[in-house]
Amino acid sequence: MTALHPAQALYSRGKSFPALAACEHYAGSEKLIRKALQLQVNSVHANRPIFDITADCEDGASVGNEEPHAQMVANIICDSGNHFDRVGARIHDIVHPHWRRDLDIIIGRAGERVAYIVLPKVNDAADVQTQINALNVVCKQRNIQREIPVHVLIETPGALHDVWAIAAMPQVESIDFGLMDFVSEHCGAIPASAMQSPGQFEHPLIVRAKCEIAAAALGNGIIPAHNVTTELRDTAVVKNDASRAYLEFGFLRMWSIHPNQIQPIVEAMQPDFADVTDATTILCLGQDAAWGPTQHAGRLHDRASYRYYWEVLRRAHITGMRLPVMAMQRFFT
Structure with missing residues (x-):
C-alpha cells in the first residue's frame, strides 16, 4: 500500500493553508521591481524563491502616469526575468478612477502569469466583491481560464468590521494589514507612535485589529500578512517586529519595503x-x-x-x- 502524503491524508474536511512565501516585497518603480526579481533568483530554496514581489500601481504610479505604469508592471510580469511567476500587482483602490483600467491592462497582458491581485483601501465586503467580480469579468473577456488569487488590504474600520466575511470569500488567499492607513483613518484618536514599535504591538485598537485579522484569516484557511516596519537599516528591529508578528499575533507573512528587510523577516518567520x-x-x-x-x-x-x-x-x-x-x-x- 502506498503511503499517503500528509497533505492528502490530513485535510479531508478542508484544505491546508496556501503555500505562500513568508515575505512579500513591495516595489513601485521599474528599477526596483527588476532589482527585486534578481534578488528572487538569488534567494531560491528548493526551486522556489523565499519571497514574493508585489508590483505597486497604487503608490508606485505618479498622478497622470497610471496607464504607462500599469503597462510597465504587466510587461515585467511577462518578462523573461520573471523566472518563478511569483510577482503580484497592487491596483488602485475602488474610489480611484483608474482601478478598472489597471485590471484591463494587467490581466490583458499578464493574466496567465500574475501571481495575485492586491485590493487596497476597501471599505467593506461589498467593495471586495465588486472588485473580484470586475477581475473575473476581465478574465472571462480575455479567455483566462485560471482563477487569479486576491489579497485584501484591511486599512479602514469598515473593512475590519467585515474582515470575517472578506476572509470567507473563495478567491481571497490573504488578508493583509495596512497599519499606517488604518491609524490615519482614526482621525487622530490613535497616536503616531502606534505606527511603529513598540506602539504597534501595544496600542489596544491596533492589537485588536491585528488579532481580528489573524483570527479571520486563519479561521478561513488563508494567510494573514503583517504590515511593514519602517526601520530600513537596523535589521535587528526588523527581525524583532517580524518575530512578534508571528509568535504573538499569528501572522504567517510580512511585507518588506527594502531589500535589507527580506532576510530578517524570513528568518523570524522560521519555526x-x-x-x-x-x-x-x-x-x-x-x-x-x-x-x-x-x-x-x-x-x-x-x-x-x-x-x-x-x-x-x-x-x-x-x-x-x-x-x-x-x-x-x-x-x-
Whole structure:
C-alpha cells in the first residue's frame, strides 16, 4: 500500500493553508521591481524563491502616469526575468478612477502569469466583491481560464468590521494589514507612535485589529500578512517586529519595503529547528501507521497533532530552512 502524503491524508474536511512565501516585497518603480526579481533568483530554496514581489500601481504610479505604469508592471510580469511567476500587482483602490483600467491592462497582458491581485483601501465586503467580480469579468473577456488569487488590504474600520466575511470569500488567499492607513483613518484618536514599535504591538485598537485579522484569516484557511516596519537599516528591529508578528499575533507573512528587510523577516518567520526535528519524527511515525494514533517521547499523537506538525514542517520548507533528510525524502520530493 502506498503511503499517503500528509497533505492528502490530513485535510479531508478542508484544505491546508496556501503555500505562500513568508515575505512579500513591495516595489513601485521599474528599477526596483527588476532589482527585486534578481534578488528572487538569488534567494531560491528548493526551486522556489523565499519571497514574493508585489508590483505597486497604487503608490508606485505618479498622478497622470497610471496607464504607462500599469503597462510597465504587466510587461515585467511577462518578462523573461520573471523566472518563478511569483510577482503580484497592487491596483488602485475602488474610489480611484483608474482601478478598472489597471485590471484591463494587467490581466490583458499578464493574466496567465500574475501571481495575485492586491485590493487596497476597501471599505467593506461589498467593495471586495465588486472588485473580484470586475477581475473575473476581465478574465472571462480575455479567455483566462485560471482563477487569479486576491489579497485584501484591511486599512479602514469598515473593512475590519467585515474582515470575517472578506476572509470567507473563495478567491481571497490573504488578508493583509495596512497599519499606517488604518491609524490615519482614526482621525487622530490613535497616536503616531502606534505606527511603529513598540506602539504597534501595544496600542489596544491596533492589537485588536491585528488579532481580528489573524483570527479571520486563519479561521478561513488563508494567510494573514503583517504590515511593514519602517526601520530600513537596523535589521535587528526588523527581525524583532517580524518575530512578534508571528509568535504573538499569528501572522504567517510580512511585507518588506527594502531589500535589507527580506532576510530578517524570513528568518523570524522560521519555526524552531527543534520543532522541525520533532515534526519529522512524528510525521514519519504517523505515515508508517497510516495516520492512526502513535506515541513519541511518551506523548500520544493523532491526526490533530499530525496536522500541526505538518504545518511546522511545511513552513520550515517555505522559509528556506534545511530539513532533515528523511523529511525531504518522504514529503518534499
